[in-house]
Amino acid sequence: MQLTDLAGSLKRHWPVVAVAAVVGLILGVLVSFALPSRYEATASVSVNPMNADPLGASADAARSVSMPTEVSTATSAKVAAAAAKTLADDYSLSAKDVREATHVESPEDSLILDIRFSGGSPEEAADGAEAVADAYLAERQADAQAEITRLTSATQQQIADVQATSVAPEFGGAIAQRTLQLQADALGTRLATLGSIDTTPGQVVGSPEVPRQPSTPGALPLGLAGLFLGLLAGIPLALTKKEENSEIGGVDGLQAIGDQIVLDGTKDTNRADTWDIAAFMLKIPTDIGIEDPFLIMVDAEDQHGRSITPGQELVDALSRRGRSARFVDAGAINEGKISRGWPTDKKRVSWAGEIIIIDTTHLTSDANKVALATRSDSVLLARSTTDDSAALRRLAGLLRSKNVDIALTALFPPRPELMTINR
Template sequence: RQAESLGDRAAELATADTTPGQILGATATPSGPSSLGVLPLGVAGLALGLLVAVPVALTRRTAPTAGIGDVGGLGSINEAAVLDGTRDPRPQDTWDIAALMLKLPSEAPADSGYTLVVDGSVGTQPGTALAEALRRRGRAVRHVDAAVINEGKLARGWPTQRKQSTWGGEVVVIDSSELTSDALKVTLATRCDQVVLARSVDDDALAARRLRGLLRAQGVDVALTVLLPQRGERL
């Protein structure tokens, strides 16, 4: 039975078409290697490395300047005093030192009070923190959130002399952090006695420099810049 089966199979194979195609030429030994060689491969690798490395290097070079980073990063933002609170174990310690560093009159004027504009990152509430620090030093303090004041009133001249007369004898901390307009912040700063900036190391350095430049253009000096840790570290 096996012989018959193999015989049938051999008959099928004998009738099969086994021609693979047309032979174009005889076989021969290659005249040269199939690769490009050491020099072309080296040049190609160098070009590919430059294409990858240059963008990565530029990205790493510009990354630290995207945020403030440290006290050194504040050099181009503020030439006045800088308080580094990134290593303070408690935020209260930072603001107690800030209240000590500010050169405030021993007594606020009885007819107008003494006004401070405090501007910081949204959500940091630097005005509240500074007001509490001043109260701990025995000062009569009023905290005002500029964001609740009508923007039209701010643009027209708030706080007016009439309004300031109601603040007699007080240190008034006006928090401008929640204002969305840098122009309003600068306008408000021109009507107050001192300006305090509070910035995190992960804040936008370009935005901070822009605000500092606008203040300088209007002749407003920043009395103190407070450097705070990253927002995630303060939670």
């Protein structure tokens, strides 16, 4: 299938795409009203490295902190439970609710945690972010203090063991005593160092602000998203929609369009024969007079590559019957001029006493075709069996709305080899 075929299918079935887009738009707007509003607030926490060496380099201290581990701690069940307990007086949030509403990130190469909390109200979002930040700092400090207590207890036990060993008879020698003294000094230094560790876990450097706008998308973005999804769904539907056969088909197809006189030329081997009969069937006055012309509008479905128009074919048929007629191609007339009342009275006077065949095949506007029909004395429609019945039905309906009678509808076969004319 070529791109032109796809474009043609979309053009024919554009209502399918339009309906799908409108449905998507409406659903998107409805979803925006159905979704509960959510608000987000963020607390920024500076993580303090807990260095066992107060005189150590700050770079070493920074490297002692694993930020992925801190992110896991901030989103842990223990922190969520502590935050939920803090929020219990004002909000009915469980530890699971708090954990699901918390999202923590750490900017690259930094000791900052951004704790984002999603709440059902602006105040809940801000209070939740603050509660999680405080619970994280408290948990981190408690863990650090517990580790220092454990290390201090272990060091004190080691010092007691060294002291007990130093009074044993088997360690009474000078070298043994010197070794035990060095161990005791090292353990004493370690004990002093443990007592100097800063257990401050960090601090909140960015307090959460009460959000003014919800974080959930509103009616406009969801509506546009629904519109876009509707288009995505509608285009394939339009492309795969089964093509309905809108061809006229035969005489029955013409009669189904409306009550009209039909000349069936589908069995004729020469179009000229059909046009000769059409010229005979048209009620053209024998004596036209010298004051007015007799106007016959001839319309057919425009077909590219056609060497002669139906209007010219009718002129030739009248000529074979001894009637002279003037051919006028309405497609060569400015359509704005037609809509303003062409042919004018002056033009009609110049045609006085003549049979004028106005061919509207190349006109693009059905409205202008109907306008010319109301200014004509007779209307003849020429169609082939493969022409569009929907387009013909539309034109016939417009003509009926203006009380214009179709004098004759001539039906021709579609085969090119039967479209020759004997002159």
